[in-house]
Each structure stands twice: as C-alpha cells, then as structure tokens.
Amino acid sequence: MGKLTAVAVKAALANPGTYQDGDGLFLKVGKTGSASWLLRLQQDGKRRDIGLGSAKLVTLADAREKANGLRKAVKVEKRDVLTERKDEAAAKVTFREAATQYHSENEAGWKSDVYTRQWRASLENYAFPKLGDMPTGSITAADIIAVLTPIWQEIPETARQVRNRICAVLDYAHAKGWRSSEAPSGNSSLKAGRGLPRQVKQTQNRKAMPYVAIPSFMTALRRKPSFGRFALDLLILTGTRSQEVRLATWEEFDLDERLWTIPAEHMKRSKAHVVPLSEAAMAVLAKADALRVEGAEVVFSGATGKAMSDMTLLKVLRDMQEPFHVHGFRSAFTDWAANEGYPDAVVEAALAHKTPDAVQAAYRRTTYLGTKEKPGARVKLMEAWGAYCSGTAIPDGPSDAAG
Secondary structure (H helix, E strand, O other): OOOOOHHHHHHHOOOOEEEEEEOOEEEEEOOOOOEEEEEEEEEOOEEEEEEEEEOOOOOHHHHHHHHHHHHHHHHOOOOOHHHHHHHHHHOOOEHHHHHHHHHHHHHHHOOOHHHHHHHHHHHHHHHHHHHOOOEHHHOOHHHHHHHHHHHOOOOHHHHHHHHHHHHHHHHHHHHOOOOOOOOOOOOOOOOEOOOEOOOOOOOOOOOOOOHHHHHHHHHHHOOOOOHHHHHHHHHHHHOOOHHHHHOOEHHHEEOOOOEEEEOHHHOOOOOOEEEEOOHHHHHHHHHHHHOOOOOOOEOOEOOOOOEOOOOHHHHHHHHOOOOOOOOHHHHHHHHHHHHHOOOHHHHHHHOOOOOOOHHHHHHOOOOOOEOOOOEOHHHHHHHHHHHHHHOOOOOOOHHHOOO
C-alpha cells in the first residue's frame, strides 16, 4: 500500500517539495507550480528516474499502475525502458522538423543568403508535400523516389539537388538518433539507372518559344487574371529570371522613374540590376497592384501571401498546354533583338549577363539607361520588346537607340 492519498496529493500541489509514495514512486512539486510523477529504478547498477507524466493530469491511481508496469518491464522482462522511450520519441520527429533544425544549424556556414533560401525552398516545394509529416525513421528509398519522379526529367538539376538535400537531412536524423540507418545511398537505389531512370542528357538549351509566337501567346496569357500569369507576363516583358520576379517586392519598383532595381541577393551573379519598365510592364504592375494582398510585401504572392513557388510559372505554361520552359523566354527575347538589329552589348546588359571579355568589362561602364529626358538604348529596347509582345506598334528601332 502506498503512503500517499488522493487528498494528500491535492494538498501537495500547492507546496513545493518531494513526496514519496513508496517502492520508488514519488511526486515532485516545483517552485514554479510544476508537478510530476517519477519512478526511481535500478537497472544495470545504475539509478534511473523515469517520468510518468504531470500530476495535474495523471491521478495517483494511474501513476501507481504505470509504475507497476515499468517495474515489471525492468525487473522481470529485463527491458531497457529508457532506450525504448527515446526510440519512441525519435519516431515522432518528422522530416519537416529535422530539415528545419538541420537548416538552422548549418545556414551560417553556407555561401550566400540566396543559397540558404533556395535550400529551404527546394524542400518546401518538392519534398515537404510528401515527406514533411512523415517520421524520419520511416522514410524509405521508395518514398524519396516518389518525390523525385515528377521532376527527375523535367528539371533534372533541381531534382538532383532535392535528392542530395533529402539525404543530408536523413543522415543528420541518423546522427541525432531519430532513425536507425543513414539515408539510402545515391550510389544504390537513388542512383540514376537503378531506382530512378537515367536522366536524358540535355544536348540543347531549355526549350524556348519562338519569338514569332509570343504576341499570340501573350494575348492568351492575359485572358485570365492571376498572380501566376501576371508574374510570367512581367518575366517575359523584362527578360528577367524566375527568381527575380517571384521574390520581387513593391519597394524595388520606382514607378515614377519607371525603374525596377533588383537587389543583389536576388540575382544569379549577386550584383544589383536595374530594369527599365516599358508601358506593357507598367500595365502588368497596375493589374497586380489592383489585386494586392493586404500585408504582402511581394508583388506576386502565393496563397499564403508570401513568394510563390518556383514551379508556379512552369505550371502556368503547362496549364496552357505549352511545352516550353520559363527560362526559354530570355532566349526568345535574344533572338528577337538580334533579328531587329539591336547591339549585342545592349542585349547582354538587359539580360544582366557578364561581359566575357575582361578588357571590355573593365572599360564598359555604361548601363545603356540614359536619362529620363534622353532615354538610353536599353530603355528603347525594352519599350520595343513590350510593344512587340503586346502586338502594338513598335517604337523607334535600334538605329535611334543611343546609349
């Protein structure tokens, strides 16, 4: 028979201290008001205290029943109940929780803020929908393959990055004791040609829509208003990359001066880039502003009010049954500009490409933007491109585009 009674337990909850019930079971009441049942046992010559729960939720009778079960497990069945409990707790650590902790512990040593964001975003976009709520200990090669299969051929480089990042999180989980084995090896079931098909080698650039097809495509694109379509519209009109558009915030735009200054952390080369805004681009921003989500900083927000997924723009193309790649619109812009006779240097500056010739790079300091009173070559280039995409009259051509 134990020493405590239900009445004694109730009185003890208001008085910090340790209250023995007998045979190793005791109640510990803290100064802050916490109160826990604990069972003290000897196992392998070591004293161990095992928590049985809060005394505010677990009754004296329930605590005694739990204690009896644990005494039997240790003394009769010779089980290591503490290890079992740790394994049980580890089994509850989800992939999302493990990835978040891994990201938090390692981001300080990564090469850039852009890489840090991309690392997390790639798992949010592709891994979390299927693996996020799964315990790390239960994730198998088949689960990982299910994540990778839809993107393995479509965006092979991203798919390989996602595979490597999933495996890094699972190796981390193994080191933390959250799963019994390391991640499936990239040289076994997750290697191309084994659990995953061999990726088709890219012998050509990402498939680009011919520039002659763009005006009719833009007409179709603008029939249904949505942030995804607005974002793709602006991407085409400005010759920018997906990330630059998706992460764009309203404070980056000077609508009076008709300039978009993309910060270095959003750029591939980590160097700020200024984009002149054509009439067509200004019209897209006006549409986005009319549907602006309250409190959203990004221009084209996703369902949560934050930046949309990097798959959103590709989904717009697929929904319109277009087989082309988002990045290919930069190629279409380049082809159109070449056909219209615009200087390569101006086009390369518009695309924020690095000047390949070191001597030219050292001496070519112009941005081809000009001034508001005397617009430069890039301003005229983008205005002409915007007019062409919209199917309207093209302004003065390259012969008048002085820098």
